[in-house]
Structure formats: C-alpha cells, structure tokens
Amino acid sequence: MSSTGRGDDRLATLSLMASAIAGRTMDVAAAAGDRSWCDGSTIFLELGMGPVDQIQALAVQASLAACGSLEPNLLSQLVHRPTLTRRYLALEGHRALSANERVLPPVVRPLIDRPLSVVAATPQATIERARSRQSVPDPPRVFGSIEPRRALRSIEHAGPSPLQRSKGVAVDTPSGATAELDDLEDDARYVGDLLSSPVGGGGVVGRWLAKMLRPTRRRGGGGPPGADAPTRLASARSDASSAAQAYSGAAADLGAELHTIESDGMKYPEWDVAGGRYRPDWCTVVETEVETSGSTTIALSMGLREALRRSLSRLGMGLTPCRRQAQGDDIDIDAAIEMYLETMAGAPNGGDVYFENRRRRRDLGVLVLLDVSGSAGEPGFAGRSVHEHQRLVAAALTGALHDLGDRVGLYAFNSRGRKQVQYLRVMGFNEHFDGQAINRLTALRPNAYTRMGAAIRHATTVLDQRSGTPRRLLVVLSDGFAYDHGYEGRYGEADARRALSKARRRGVGCVCLSVGASTGPEALRRVFGSAAHATVPRADDLPSLIAPLFRTAIRSAEGQHRAFQRKERSREHHQMEKGRP
C-alpha cells in the first residue's frame, strides 16, 4: 500500500471512534478503490478525502454496521443489484445515522436528511422501499458504497472469531470499479480476492499457497528439516499478482522480526541422551525484538482475561500476622509489656506495640514463552490454527497477570538449527501490556522449528536475571513438538525434559500448556516430563485449570529447590570431610 506510516497511524486512531459509533470493535483500513465501504468488522476508508469528509464517511459506515444494515441476509438480497444497492444506501444511510444520532460527532449530524430517514423503520423495510418505483436521490459521496459480495465473502472467511482477522485481511483489494461495472467485474475480482488474503488465513487457495511457501515441519513428514523450506518467494507469479504481493509482504514482516539486537547471542549446553552427557556451548540463543509494521491489532478476549484473572487472584494471597507494628488491630502484649518496662526504666523505645494481620505480597514473576515454530501454524481445534489458540491464551494470561500486579514478561521462540535459536521479545518485564505489546504479539507468524531445550534454558536465565521476584514461574505454550535439525525424536524430548527439570531445581516453577493442538497426553509427557502440564482443546477451558496448575508448579519448584540445596550442602560437607587430612 502506498500510504505512509503516518496515514496508517491516523487510521488506527480512527478505529476507536469507529468502534464507539458502531457499538462494537471495528478496524479502519485504507480503501484501495475510490469509495469507502464496510465489511461488518473493518471500515475501508477512501483516502483522498478531507478530514471532515473522512469522519462523515466513517460515521456513515459505522452507523450502518451499528443498525444492522449490513447483515448477511440483507446483503445477499443486494448481490448483483447495483441500482438497488445504491437506492438502499441512499435511504438506509439516513435511517442509520438518525437512529445512531445520539453518539454522532457534531460534523456528521448535518448529513441527516430527516424526511428520508423516516421512510422505513427497519433495514428490510428500507430494501422494500428501495425496490419500489419511488424516486430516490443518489447518496452523497461521503456515504461511500455497500459492497455486498465482498462483504459477504469477508464475513464468510472471517468465520466466527474476530481473532482470525489479522493484518492481512484488512488490506483492501483494488477494485476501481464503479457501481455499474460491479457485476461484470465481480467474478474476475473474486479470484483475486481468494488469493489476496492468505496472510490472515482468509482465502482457500491463498492459505494453501502460504502453507506451501512456509518452512515448516509437517507431522509425520519425512526428510531433513530445511529441505522443504524455501524462505523466499521465487516464482509464484501468476495472474494472481495480488497474492504474490500479499505474501511477499508477510515475508518482509518476518525479515523484520529477525532483526538482531545482540549479534553474538548466548550459548547454552544441550543434553545428549544417548551419551548421557551435556554438549557444552552447543546452542546459540539470539534475543531479538519483534518489529511491527502497522498498528492493526487483534481483538482480544476480555472475557478469558477476566476469567483467568479471577482464577489466579486467589493464588498465594494469605494473611501474615505481624508483631510489633506501629499500628494494628490489637495490642501485642509482649511488646506492650516491654515498652512499659523500658518506660519505667527511663529508656522508652518507640510505640510499636500493635499486632497486625498483613496481606502477604504475591512476589510472583512469570515468563510466558510462546512457541512460534512452523508446526503451530497447523490447523487446530475449531478451525483456528494452533498459533491462534496459543496467542489468545498468551494475551489473556499476560494481561491477567499484569492486571494482578505480578511481574510478567511475554517472549516467543523458534529455531533454525542449533546456532540460531530465536528468542523474540513481545513484552519485557519492565514494560506494560499495552497496545504496542499487542501489536508485537499480532505480528508474530509461526515459522521454522522448535529447539525447546535451549529456549527453556534461556527463559530460565531471563527469569532469574530480570524478574526480580523470589517466586518465579515459566509458562510454556507449545504444541509439544520438539524438533529441529539434529533435534529429533527422543533426543529433543529428553533435552526439553532435562531443561525443565533443571529449571525447577533452580526454583523456577514450570507450567506447560498445549491449547488447541492435537497432541496426545502421552506425547506431552515425553516432552514435559513431570512438569505441570495440561492440554485443552479450547482456551475457554483454561480458567478452571490454571490456578491448580500454577499452584502445583510453584510448590513443586520450591520443594525441588530446597531438596537440591540440601543435597548440594551435604555434598559440600562430604567433600570437606574427605578433603580433611
């Protein structure tokens, strides 16, 4: 798209107003054609207008969405009927604006034609009116247009979840067609449309194309990793040039993601299960920041976030009795007697003689580690990819913990061989879970492989160094496939297990969650070992499980840490005894 970053920013700021007027979450994107239109969840705004016209166009489309004027049953009556569509828009636009008037900005209200706004009471009645022979003036230019076929297709492709509407979908395809040409061009454009939205998981062919072009490990597929992994689009040009453009856009995104902050990276050992020993400095973890190109965000499930928050709020919040306080519920008799004696002895020593029950601080630091390897792009439960399920949970969990005041960081990982384990920062421990963090989360695309052990080791180090809390918890969101070059089957699984158990010895609790993936419990046990883990088909099943999982993980880590320290102490003691002459 030729629009500058500044233009994108402006559209992003308009989306809040669009959502307010529409009464539901609404994205704003640039229309490639010459008219503004709306597909029910995104308003495509004509760019060439002045700011006032733009607000008016936005308000018209948002009001149409708010008043149910763009429902599929209505749109289907308008397909292939350009004149009817125009007449419908001319009448329905006024009706919707008038019905929505109490929330419209002042500059929009003069648009309303009162007599036209009352000719019908419902959208269906407006269609009937538009079908009649009554003369209807052409809609003003700022009314934009209604695009029944494209809107219907978009609704169909968007499916039940707003989450699926990620960045790629919100790119309008060039139409350039006037209303009269609409029907002629429609079929030709349909092909283009199918291909134009692979990035967001929209079109069928596009999705297939994207899959073919993506380096990923297919379950059960043979061949060495990397063999089926062209990272650049070479010759997919066809008539469907829009598909090629859309995909190369995604490739550019990936390139941006891999921008390195620390070029040399951190080295970690890896467990060689066959040899029963570590391979020192075997893997290199490179920490990078996810870069975002636009500011489109996914709609996040606030319901899930609240449910998780409710569940987690009860975690480790006991009352601790505190003696010798400056104020409190009761008098601390021992302190009072002491003070009395000291006063009698002529050396009064303060008045801290109260007893108080204080709420113990949670002191919990959590690192959420998201697996963004190619296997997460596989389709999962309910038509969403595993990555989409995991991303939803990552956002809700991070948000919930952030709301509760815990220290929380959100990172993602994938790998291309042992020298290139990518560790992507979505949100650091000192950052807020705000729009920018959500943008970075949205920009993640499943890609490459899963060297889980190195990622877990690095995450444990990060938790130790940056969380600054005595209790630490690592939450791994993964489909449970440990796989990379030289990291297959038993070897990879053993290394991941080893890394998790080492983390627990260092006092870091580990929770492994698999959401929406088809991995069986046996396979998960092989990778996650005795770490607390669970597999759920849907994110909504998580709130009831999460608190017991967290509790178990924290308790087990504290137990193992203590046992480990005891063992270490006795070993040292033993060595000292031995060393003595």
Add this chain to the structure above:
Amino acid sequence: MKARKRPYYLPVGDEDQVFKAAYRQGLAVVLKGPTGCGKTRFVEAMAHDLDRPLITVSCHDDLTTADLVGRFLLEGGETHWVDGPLTRAVRDGAICYLDEVVEARQDTTVVLHPLADHRRQLSIDRLGLVVDAPPEFSLVVSYNPGYQSVLKDLKDSTRQRMVAIEFDFPPVSVEEEIVVHEADVDPGTASQLVRLAQAIRRLETAGLREVASTRVLIAAARLYVDGVPMPAAARAAIAGPLTDDPVVGAGLVQMISTYLGPSD
C-alpha cells in the same frame, strides 16, 4: 442541623422513594453502579433530607474490623478504647456509608451482618459489648459491579441482608442538566460533552479502565469554564484518567477533537 444547602442531586427514577422507605423500615441499603455516576452524592442528599449526620468510610484492601469498630490504644501505661466510625455511627444514630464495600476484606464485612438484619446490633468483641442500633441509624454500602466483581464480589450472605438500588449513568437530558448545574457551563457545551461520553460508553476496548463517567464530564466542563480551551480540557479530564495505553489514548484524543471541535 438542616441549615446547610441540600447537596445537588437530580433523581432519575424512584431511588429517592425506595431509599427513604428503607430508612424508615430500618433496612440496610446497597447502592450498585459504575464509578462516578452519583452514588455518593445521592447518599449525601438523602442524609440531608432525613436530617441525619453522615459518616463515610472509603473501604480499601486492608480495612480491618478494628478500623470499623474501634481499637485499644496505649497512652502512658494505660490502654483506652477508641470507637471506630461504624461504632460511632451506631451510637449517634447516624447514616454510615461504606463506599466501595467490596474493596474491604470479606472477614471485615462479616461484622456488618448483625447490623444489617433484623437484630440491628453491633457486637464489639474486644469490649465484650453488644450495642443496639437506634432507629435513626442506617447502614448504606455501595459497590461497582463492573470492574470490582472481577476479583471479589459481595458475599451472598451480606448482599441478602440489603435492599439494592441500582444506578447507571443518567439519561442524556438529565446528564446535561447535571453538567450545566455542577460546572456552571452553557447547555451547548454540556450537550457536546454528554454526546462524547455516550460514544465512549459504547466502547469495549481493552485499554480503557472505565468508561467516561458523569464526574469526568463535570471535571472537563469546569476546566473549560476556568478558561482552558475545550479539547485541552477534555484531554486532561477525560482521556488522561481513562487510559494509560498510548494507542487507546491517541484514539480518544482523535474522538475528543472530532466531537468537541478542532484541536488547538
């Protein structure tokens, strides 16, 4: 006592009548509603109408029973008892208003039980006393079912002892009148502000902590009356308090400049 002017409160429905009937019948009252919609002002107006002193306690996380009922203090070698606000209200026959009661710990709210039901008694364990509440005493609590119930809710045993009055933001015309009265602003400006608030209240965005309340509208109008240009006043009083998120903040500023005239 009634010399003071009545706090300004514009009734929306029958809340006035229900409250006074509950008072006469010795029933405790719970006011439910979002932040800044007028719950506290309503209680002040009722206390004025009923000619009773009002004792307000803002509840918080660490509010203990002792904070409400009272505690022993040490002075020299002696202990002496100091009444808490609740005990004082019971002894004086005042209206005790516990603002945002769910913020208080649940073990604290249990002390309200015998006061809120037919017994109308306050037991003070530390003194071994049970104080009977006089007929003039009334217990009023408020809470915001919106954001607070996420973490904690009012215990069922507590809520069942109360008569509930629900509050919401007033209808457009009433809210305009309130803004005009409270900020002494012209009706046109008040109407613009209310329209903006109506739009913001339709948002379900992650970054918004709360929706625009009547209180923030009044604050914006008062800044405006004092000479701050409107978009700047609204940015300071509405956008700032509602969000810390830069993305949502930019969206709100855009809405403010669209609804309230050009940005300065």
